[in-house]
Amino acid sequence: MSEKILVVENLVVSYGSIEAVKGISFEVDKGELVTILGANGAGKTTTLRTISGLLKAKSGSIRYKGLELTSMPAHKIVGLGISQSPEGRRVFGTLTVEENIKLGAYTKAKINTSTLEWIYELFPRLKERKNQLAGTLSGGEQQMLAIGRALMSEPEVLLLDEPSLGLAPVLVKAIFETIKQIKEEGTTILLVEQNAKAALKLADRGYVLEVGKIVMEGTSEELMNSPKIQEAYLGKK
Ligand code: ATP
Numbered sequence: 001m002s003e004k005i006l007v008v009e010n011l012v013v014s015y016g017s018i019e020a021v022k023g024i025s026f027e028v029d030k031g032e033l034v035t036i037l038g039a040n041g042a043g044k045t046t047t048l049r050t051i052s053g054l055l056k057a058k059s060g061s062i063r064y065k066g067l068e069l070t071s072m073p074a075h076k077i078v079g080l081g082i083s084q085s086p087e088g089r090r091v092f093g094t095l096t097v098e099e100n101i102k103l104g105a106y107t108k109a110k111i112n113t114s115t116l117e118w119i120y121e122l123f124p125r126l127k128e129r130k131n132q133l134a135g136t137l138s139g140g141e142q143q144m145l146a147i148g149r150a151l152m153s154e155p156e157v158l159l160l161d162e163p164s165l166g167l168a169p170v171l172v173k174a175i176f177e178t179i180k181q182i183k184e185e186g187t188t189i190l191l192v193e194q195n196a197k198a199a200l201k202l203a204d205r206g207y208v209l210e211v212g213k214i215v216m217e218g219t220s221e222e223l224m225n226s227p228k229i230q231e232a233y234l235g236k237k
Pocket residue numbers: 015018020038039040041042043044045046047087194
């Protein structure tokens with residue numbers, strides 16, 4: 001039987017008087033890769049940042065293995081096993097690649113060198129450049145670094161915010177192949193993407209977010225075959 005590892009119910013998040021997320025509900029099973037698709041401004045980043053504890057929910061609930069997260073501070077949520085790779089890479093430019101990765105373990109008592117080695121196996125490019133300043137990495141390498149850093153906390157659930165943003169097609173393919181590998185090695189993944197085609201190819205299930213509301217959900221196959229999705233998100237007529 002599947003185990004619901006993350007359950008979001010009637011989540012509302014607002015910035016002042018603007019409601020960015022308007023009562024959404026969704027679930028992620030242990031071991032699944034679930035994608036949230038949506039255009040710019042749909043509320044995808046807001047949703048992930050609220051799960052991570054970086055934003056406070058106005059109402060609703062977020063449960064992780066039955067534990068309510070909505071009033072928990074971010075570092076505690078990381079410590080429980082949820083970690084986010086942010087949109088826009090956000091690496092520490094004046095620190096080296098390896099220093100950036102190690103920062104991901106800030107909730108741990110010590111650095112687990114086998115986790116570090118695993119991250120270098122997933123991203124050999126980061127190993128080659130471990131002493132390089134992160135600010136001098138290419139956009140794609142910074143994206144790898146942001147994911148590597150998130151993995152350093154050994155999360156059970158990895159939240160990925162638009163890992164393909166701004167990358168050349170060949171790098172998009174490489175990043176998605178690595179995400180697939182991370183999933184296959186046992187990490188549950190919630191992937192937010194505008195690149196619906198790449199995300200649906202990888203995901204087990206997906207939700208479509210439009211102006212703060214979930215308007216459709218289904219298996220990846222159902223979503224890929226939906227005329228509405230094909231027209232609005234896959235560029236087919
Ligand atoms: P994108 O794909 O462009 O990143 P998104 O789906 O991740 O979009 P969010 O970043 O979650 O969307 O934004 C949802 C809505 O909330 C947008 O209308 C946005 O303008 C608004 N918003 C986001 N951050 C803030 C903020 N700090 N203050 C006020 N409004 C905000």
